[in-house]
Amino acid sequence: MDLPLVVGVDGSESSLQAVDWAVDAAARHGLAVRLVHASMWERYEGVGLTSDLGRPSEEQAAEGLVRAAVERARLRNPDVKVSGELLPEDPEVALLREARNASALITGRRGRGQVMELLLGSVSLALAARAPCPVVVVRGDERSRDAAHGRLVLGVGAAENSSAAVGFAFREAEARGCVLEAVRAWRYPAHELVDHPLAADESARHHRQMATELLDAALCVPARDHQDVDVRRAVVEGPARRVLLDRASGADLLVVGARRRTGRTGLQLGRVSHAVLHHAHCPVAVVPQHG
Incomplete structure (x- = not known):
C-alpha cells in the first residue's frame, strides 16, 4: 500500500x-x-x-x-x-x-x-x-504555486547525494506530464588560475565536459525507465545555488538532493539546498539520499 x-x-x-x-x-x-x-x-x-x-x-x-x-x-x-x-x-x-x-x-x-x-x-x-x-x-507567490508552467527543474549534484532526487524528479515529471530540466552547474576549481586565453578555453572545455559526463551518467538509467519524460539537459557555469535559483524561476517545482549520513545527528542539509529553500520562487522538494 x-x-x-x-x-x-x-x-x-x-x-x-x-x-x-x-x-x-x-x-x-x-x-x-x-x-x-x-x-x-x-x-x-x-x-x-x-x-x-x-x-x-x-x-x-x-x-x-x-x-x-x-x-x-x-x-x-x-x-x-x-x-x-x-x-x-x-x-x-x-x-x-x-x-x-x-x-x-x-x-x-x-x-x-x-x-x-x-x-x-x-x-x-x-x-x-x-x-x-x-x-x-x-514557496512562491500564488501564480507560481497554482499555475501549471509545464517545467520541473532538477539540480544534479554529486552522484552520492542526488540519485534519489533524480528518481523523484523523473516520477514527478511523468505524473505531471511536464518537461524535466536537469541542471548541472560547474566552476573552475578555486586553486586553478589560468592566464593564457587558449589555456583558459581548454580548461573551460575540460570542466564543462566533466559536468556533461556526470549529468549524463546521473540521468542514464532513470531516462531509460521513464522514456515518456521530455528531459532537457543544461550544463551551466556558475555557483550551483545561483544557477538553480535562476533556472527555477517560472518552474512548477525545484528538486534537490540532501545526503543523510548514518549515525550523524543534527541538521543534514547542504549549502545549495539551504540556499534554495530560503530564496526559490517556486515550491522546493528536498529528497534525502541515505547512506
Whole structure:
C-alpha cells in the first residue's frame, strides 16, 4: 500500500497553501493525504480558566483548525482520501515521526506567528534537513504555486547525494506530464588560475565536459525507465545555488538532493539546498539520499 502525503497544518496561510499543493499532488499520484496539527497546548493552557472566561480552549481551537483544513482539502478534490489528526506534541518532533510513514512531507514556508522577515520557518527548515522522506516546502507567490508552467527543474549534484532526487524528479515529471530540466552547474576549481586565453578555453572545455559526463551518467538509467519524460539537459557555469535559483524561476517545482549520513545527528542539509529553500520562487522538494 502506498504511503500518504503528510501535511503539517497550523492554520497559517502558508500551511493552507501546503494543503492545496498536497491534494493536487495526491490526485496525480493516487495517494491519500494526512493532515497533522501538532501543538503543546496541554503544557501552557489552564483549561478551567479558559472555560470560565467563555473562550474556547486551545484544544478545541486546534480541533476546529484540523476540521477546517480537512474540509478545505475535500473541497479542493473530493476524490482524494483525506484524514486529519491532532497531536499534543512539539510540531517538529511529531512531524519527523510522521515522516517515517509518509511518501513525502509537505510544509508551508513559515508557520503561524513567526516573524515575517524570516526567509524560512525554523520547523520547515528542520524537517527539510532531518526527515527520512522527501520534504516539499511550498514557496512562491500564488501564480507560481497554482499555475501549471509545464517545467520541473532538477539540480544534479554529486552522484552520492542526488540519485534519489533524480528518481523523484523523473516520477514527478511523468505524473505531471511536464518537461524535466536537469541542471548541472560547474566552476573552475578555486586553486586553478589560468592566464593564457587558449589555456583558459581548454580548461573551460575540460570542466564543462566533466559536468556533461556526470549529468549524463546521473540521468542514464532513470531516462531509460521513464522514456515518456521530455528531459532537457543544461550544463551551466556558475555557483550551483545561483544557477538553480535562476533556472527555477517560472518552474512548477525545484528538486534537490540532501545526503543523510548514518549515525550523524543534527541538521543534514547542504549549502545549495539551504540556499534554495530560503530564496526559490517556486515550491522546493528536498529528497534525502541515505547512506
